[in-house]
Amino acid sequence: MPVAGSSLGDDLRSLGFDVRTAADAAGVTEELAAVPAHERVALVDPRFVGHVHALRLALTDPRFPAAATRGALTVQPEARTALTRALTAAAHQGETAPAGAAGGPERASVPGADARDGDAGPVGGDAGPSGGDAGPSGGAVASGDGHRPGATVRAPGAVHASGEYAGSPSRTRPSGAATALDASGTAAALDPSRATALDPAGTAAADGSAPAPGAHPSGAAAAHPGETAPAAAPGAAAPGAAAPGAAAPGATGAHSWVDAIAARLDAEGVPVHRPELGVLVAAVPADARERATAADAVAAVDDERVRLRAAVKSRDGFFTTFCISPYSRYIARWCARRGLTPNQVTTASLLTALIAAACAATGTRPGFVSAGVLLIASFVLDCTDGQLARYSLQYSTLGAWLDATFDRAKEYAYYAGLALGAARAGGGDDVWALALGAMVLQTCRHVVDFAFNEANHDATGNTSPTAALSGRLDSVGWTVWARRMIVLPIGERWAMIAVLTAFTTPRITFYALLVGCALAACYTTAGRVLRSLTRRAERTDRAVRALAELTDSGPLAEAVAKAAARGAGSYLAPLSAVLGAAAVLAGTAAGGFGSWLPVGCAVLYAVLAGVAVAAPLKGPLDWLVPPLFRAAEYGTILILAARSEVNGALPAAFGLVAAVAYHHYDTVYRIRGGTGAPPHRLVRAIGGHEGRTVVVTAAAALLHDQNQGFTIALTALAAALALAVLIESIRFWVSSGAPAVHDETGEPA
Template sequence: MSTAILTGQPVPGSPLEGDLRSLGFDVRVASDAADAESLLAAVPADQRVAVVDARFVGHVHALRLGLTDPRFAASAVPGAVAAKPGARTELTRALRTTAATTGGVVTHDALPDDIAAAMESGATDVHRPDLGTLVATVPDDPQARNEARQAVAAVDDEAVRLRTAVKSRDGFFTTYCISPYSRYIARWCARRGLTPNQVTTASLLTALIAAGCAATGTRGGFVAAGVLLLLSFVLDCTDGQLARYSLQYSTLGAWLDATFDRAKEYAYYAGLALGAANANSDDVWALALGAMVLQTCRHVVDFSFNEANHDATANTSPTAALSDKLDSVGWTVWVRRMIVLPIGERWAMIAVLTAVTTPRITLVVLIIGCALAACYTTAGRVLRSLTRKATRTDRAAQALSDLADNGTLASSFTALGRRGRFLPAPVLAFVGGAAIVAVAAFTSYGSPWVVVAAVVYVVLSGLALARPLKAPLDWLVPPFFRAAEYGTVLVLAAKADVNGALPAAFGLVSAVAYHHYDTVYRIKGGAGAPPRRLVRAIGGQEGRTLVVALAATLLSTTDFTVALTALAVAVALVVLVESIRFWVAAEKKGAPAVHDEGEPA
């Protein structure tokens, strides 16, 4: 239970106390600032507390946004301020400062506004939500109060709440084909006490059932799979809208939502591969793995570019200016969003193709579409980077280094590389990655040259990180490493040409990709990268690449399949145990939740 302390003389007929109770607050009334401080001290230290002016007039949703959002330690709207347990000390200090200024008597000015201002002057970050058309004010006289009440009556609080439950930036398919009704599903869930995490789990289960239907290899199974995949996406949109509608944000929920999105899509790829084999013995595992590799590399490009420029200074370029100008023309916004094939358009395409064509056609079209989207987005970001006069920070350089995922072997060469001058980091990463993938592709299975190329790759991986990654194109280093590691596993498994090798490779890349996505979500959440002991335990990206190359050279094709399976299981167990432990602990500690407000590719 949270506590709200009303300050000042209560206004007859005001619905304020009832509104606060509907938001879960235990309401107490203070006659002056000194009394408010006494009531504040009596509130248990583990509870959220709000100080609200008794003269407040406004929408209930304005109070909800200003007083109950779990993402912020302190927040305020005109006439009300709230603090979570972590900011209670600052709130108490600000209240004492205000009480000393006013002599312990509530003045005609709003006391909560004075408290919020005092907290901000003390370097406390007080979140002030954008209320839009919602009303939140403290009228000084009966006429102003009457005008404020009329303004409240003129705006439909619930309509605003439903509208703002939808992401501020979404794809065309999501905006026009899903959100018009999924927001009402979110409200239905909220009124029945369902949580976003429960809806997220339902979305995952629906997608897994869809993958199972696709795996049957029958036309009925393929049609059912397409329908269920779309239903899973509706639920995927609903969970975020439910979180925004009811402000049920959580650290664990943000992680589950992001992680399950990847798990659903990649499990569906596996279902298509199994379905093709069951339908007509068509082996499309290489296509399924290729689609996963391409999609994961696209995401790494997005994450690396954004992290490199997250807090860069002088972060402008002619290319960015042209992009902003194009966005000012309505139809170009939707065309540009559709070109990048975001999750809504991508899942809709997969669902339709699954229902009416074959798994092979579905995966081929998916790979072509994702490849074109990757070329478009990467080319644009390269142009922006080359024309942008930006100074990147140490934090950005560290984030890129963490995303690189170098292990012990590469790190030893990183130390040596600091003593000399070498080619730019992206060139080293590209040359090393291209060498190992090309040698694996153009030599026979078991060739020792693959190991030689892997050793060269280890050396170049270390040298690429010899200097802080602050150059314009250094954000390309992590994507090059991902393409090299995943591509090597894919090519060597295909070269083995034995039953089970590609499914085992699919499992290994899935486990490693989970680790890389988990790294991204920790960095985005401000928690930093996974501990170095975890990276060392699973070998680092260059160590795993070398191990796979050695296995392909020294083992028979059958034993190579077993080795890939064992490595996949080992990596999955280590990263899952550590990841789940971390996120559960972060949830218990009340770490801030990071929810994406734009649709990822």
């Protein structure tokens, strides 16, 4: 049982865990054998003193195969075998839990493993606040008494994107019942249909918490488009907070048997995640004095405030940080306390944006004003869903899919609504070309972000004078916000769109959007080119593979690549891509609708695209190849539809580009999750970027003299592509092997 007076058991129950005890390593090993292999387990030192949110961060985050903080450890099913080996080795070497009176247990020796006293930073106290909501329900954690180590916990598994743990199931939160040994060592049977626990007297007590529905990421996480690794894990303190690993003031800490097991897992190569806890306290005190010190440290920090602060991403834009997050975090907490899930909030955000698009489509001033207000409301909900996911640590594969697609779906649907509204307003202004241009520019910007970060996030020797200058500029406070605003992230962009929609016309709105996005694209791309040219870095095989998958090359380019196999060159790949893109765009613009010149240029583009990917993309500027291919394909469709002057061609082209862009976003988020691009058979079936470009130019040449023929061809192609891509995408994202990809760094560009 926990130390007398400790609220550890209640804290664990508040997180939805079952509490049982085991006497030693052999007892825990025996207990683990009784837990189904597909469920998660955890160990908790009974002397643990810490904030409830520290336990929540360490024990309920489903994204990692193993996680630990001082005195607490949890593993997912994929790491259960390694945990069993560690426990068996500890039992064979005679390692035992600390023994002694409560408050002053003896220190046990652990041959071959050191206690990890400072791994997670201070987390503290049995007196700590519960943190607001019930947190993940179901599952279990067990704690021993003053003589015993922690007991087992069960909960669903999470995905790990790389290594031997790749492809593991990803679920949303702990659930199910746990079994463990009570203080006397007697096995206790639990009803698996509900969460149960043992109270300090050893009596089974029902826990009324129930598993919450599926969870969801931020509009976040992930790393929003372009970023791959979180800048700060959930629970990290604000700048200036104590660094992870700091102990409670004046406390040195006792050796923890649980920490020794975590060290053994590290030694076995299991990636043990240790959340950054900042000012939170996690400790295993050695005596009553240290316990009192740790309890005082817990009382000095309001972990609910820390939890609310950590719900906000560390690198949000200016508008989001100062105009949305100050109150959206409280909306997130309100939602958590009422059992709402991030997926539900995300769906509400999508519906709100679609209603905004419908209002804009009315073409009336009241409709435009309503559309602007609803677009901001949709963005507030978009921030809230990610903050709710981080606040309650709810993550899921479905949520990752929603996060990867809904932001773009909302924005592009709003573009379409504005175009429809402009046509219906007085004067019948046709702005479909501007709407399609805005979608093309925005998507290409994202592909630049994706490709650059995938190419460089794990590069070795990744240094650059340009990056050093950027770091120095970040040390000047106002430049940080200025540079974040220049790139026109989603918060600033949607605010601008909303205000201009309400007070001006759709044409002015699109003009401002195109100018702003073009300037942002020039700024970010120029900076990344300079970094790439001055950086001394070796690109990894994973990065090379990711760039190859992002190119979306089809059968034509692959055939050319095989015939023109070459060695890697420093600049041949981007040069070939530039020449190919320039040829097809210039030829399409010069030849016009109905000419065969665009078809010849498209064939030349396919050949040059094959040359570009004929060797591994290891050059310093090879990350430019995917965005150049996107610009060529999307731009060709835009030019042909605009030059055709065929009724309905531009809306049909808008739908076609939207379908293809969805495929490219889907590819990006799969790569970021560590599972690679969509099946190659799908890429070949939809033709690849060069195949689609040839088909569209051929359709324009063949059908130019047929009334509505080109429009029908574009519509049919868009429908076929959307059907094929969506079926495969939905199958993947709802499958057990799909990764939960979440952005923790900032908002999308």
